[in-house]
Amino acid sequence: MVMSDPIQSALQAAVDDGTFPGAVLAVRLRGALVFEGAVGLLSRQGAEEAVTIHTCYDLASLTKVLATTTALALLMQRGFVKLDDRIDEILHELRDSATGAATVRQLLTHSSGLPGWRPFYERVAAIEAMQPGFMGSPAAREAILGYLAKEELVYERGSRSLYSDLGFMLLGFAVERVSGEALDQFCSGQLYGPLGARPLAYARCGPISALSIHHDAGCLIAPTEDDPWRKRILCGEVHDENAYALGGVAGHAGLFGTARAILAVSQAWMDGRRKKRGLLDPEIVRTFTSNRQGVPNSSWALGWDTPSVRSSAGTRFSPESFGHLGYTGTSLWIDPVKELEVVLLSNRVHPTRRNEQIRIFRPHIHDVICREFLRS
Numbered sequence: 001m002v003m004s005d006p007i008q009s010a011l012q013a014a015v016d017d018g019t020f021p022g023a024v025l026a027v028r029l030r031g032a033l034v035f036e037g038a039v040g041l042l043s044r045q046g047a048e049e050a051v052t053i054h055t056c057y058d059l060a061s062l063t064k065v066l067a068t069t070t071a072l073a074l075l076m077q078r079g080f081v082k083l084d085d086r087i088d089e090i091l092h093e094l095r096d097s098a099t100g101a102a103t104v105r106q107l108l109t110h111s112s113g114l115p116g117w118r119p120f121y122e123r124v125a126a127i128e129a130m131q132p133g134f135m136g137s138p139a140a141r142e143a144i145l146g147y148l149a150k151e152e153l154v155y156e157r158g159s160r161s162l163y164s165d166l167g168f169m170l171l172g173f174a175v176e177r178v179s180g181e182a183l184d185q186f187c188s189g190q191l192y193g194p195l196g197a198r199p200l201a202y203a204r205c206g207p208i209s210a211l212s213i214h215h216d217a218g219c220l221i222a223p224t225e226d227d228p229w230r231k232r233i234l235c236g237e238v239h240d241e242n243a244y245a246l247g248g249v250a251g252h253a254g255l256f257g258t259a260r261a262i263l264a265v266s267q268a269w270m271d272g273r274r275k276k277r278g279l280l281d282p283e284i285v286r287t288f289t290s291n292r293q294g295v296p297n298s299s300w301a302l303g304w305d306t307p308s309v310r311s312s313a314g315t316r317f318s319p320e321s322f323g324h325l326g327y328t329g330t331s332l333w334i335d336p337v338k339e340l341e342v343v344l345l346s347n348r349v350h351p352t353r354r355n356e357q358i359r360i361f362r363p364h365i366h367d368v369i370c371r372e373f374l375r376s
Contacts, residue, residue, distance in 0.1 A: 008037055010361075010368050015040040019357040020329055022051035022222065023346035025365070026259035028266075029373050030339040036259070042222050045233070045351055049220060056199060056219045056256050057345040058239050060326030063255040064168050066200070066265050067187045069108065069303030070280075071175045073288050074190060077281045080178050083108075083302070090174045097149045104174070106158060107167040108288075108302040111295045113153030114166045120144050121229075121245035136205040136247035144246060145173055161298035165242065165252040172251020184249045194279055197264035200257035203238045205248040219258065222347040224328055239328055239349060253327075259343040266334055266341045269322075273336035289322040289336075312359075313342075314366035316376050329358050333366060342369055 011023055022040025026033065038051040059066065075081045081090070081104060088100030102112035124143060128135040148170055155162060172183050179186045184202035192200045199219055223235035230244075238244050240253035248254050271278040272285025288302040299308035304322040307313050312325055313333040317340070323333035329348030334341050344365065348358045370376050 006368055006372055007035055010365055011037060011039040014361050017357065018355065019361050020346035020348040021350055023344065024051060024053055024055055024259045026263055026343045027369055027373065028263055028341040034373055042220060043350060051222065054219050054258055056221045056258055057330060057347060058224050058328045059255045059257055059330050060240060060253050060328040062324055062326040062330050062332055063253050065303050065324045066262065067183065067255055068168055068171050068175060068251040069288065070191055070265060071187055072171065073280055073284050075175065075178055077284050087170055087174060090177050091170065093145055094149050098153050099149060099151055102157060105293065105302065107171050109293045109295050109298065109300045110161040110163050110167060111158050111298065112164065112167050113155055113157040114151060114164045115154045116162055116164045118166060120147050121241040123147065124245040135245060141246055158295065161295050161300050168252035169250055182249060183251065195264045195268055197261045200255065200261035202254045203236060203248045203256050205237065205244065221256065223350050224347055225349045225353055226351040259345055262332055262343045263341060266332060270334055270336060270341060312362040314363040314370065316367055316370035331362060338374060342366060
């Protein structure tokens with residue numbers, strides 16, 4: 001494996017300037033792992049343990065592609081769901097609602113008309129105060145599905161894209177309804193097991209959590225925020241409040257894992273784009289990773305984003321690339337033309353989400369990687 005000083009130096013500079021306490025970066029080029037490095041500490045608040053390449057991170061919205069999108073691709077491949085199915089044909093609770101007419105395609109392209117976010121967790125917390133144990137329970141999940149059914153559209157469906165956690169919450173419920181399994185169980189058994197993507201798991205709230213799963217695997221978990229709502233530093237429980245209210249298992253957030261585990265899922269998508277037979281059919285992969293979905297002025301493919309002006313992938317990834325970000329400071333970008341995969345994991349929200357320096361670092365590190373390994 002080639003060790004590149006400019007890349008390691010860029011990572012260390014980001015620690016030094018406070019972009020994040022620590023991070024892991026993995027780069028695979030033409031099927032070979034050409035860089036794998038860790039930098040910094042797990043925490044700036046007392047813990048002096050160093051980050052290693054085996055450190056687990058809260059992946060935040062990488063869940064949308066590593067879990068929900070990949071699960072839907074597999075279910076479509078098996079003929080259980082179609083892109084133009086209406087969501088109320090799957091989730092009958094949405095019948096007669098404004099949301100119900102949205103298609104799976106529109107939810108995947110963030111063009112369903114739904115708003116980006118709502119603080120559903122506050123409503124669940126209010127019930128929890130009167131009914132201890134409600135938070136994260138099956139009843140809480142039913143309640144949140146009911147809240148989603150009552151949402152009004154904030155723009156004309158299909159007219160544009162508005163990045164929406166709400167849409168992916170619905171898609172997570174849809175995977176469960178179509179497959180007949182809990183989302184975390186389906187992903188573990190049908191995706192991560194066959195792909196050898198371990199450790200990669202949801203942080204289900206309760207006695208069996210990501211904390212126990214990853215400690216059993218010999219991993220340490222990077223903490224996220226000193227959360228003013230839960231009044232504690234979060235470590236091994238999902239940072240996203242709505243995912244926490246859903247019990248830690250949601251279509252939009254909740255997954256924890258390592259860079260190597262992410263590369264195992266990335267490989268399935270890269271193989272598909274390179275027309276190699278594997279878990280995912282090449283035609284399904286090409287459809288999901290194309291932004292030609294008919295949404296005006298949108299960079300969104302199906303679940304995946306594609307490069308746009310001021311992309312987090314920098315300026316050197318090809319237009320055929322696809323990727324996604326996670327709010328906690330994570331990202332995955334895949335360039336099928338250059339056969340390049342880049343995983344960046346950090347806990348930039350530790351100890352506070354007000355730190356947004358990673359917006360500058362993400363495109364910078366991808367450009368450095370391209371200069372070093374592709375001389376472009």
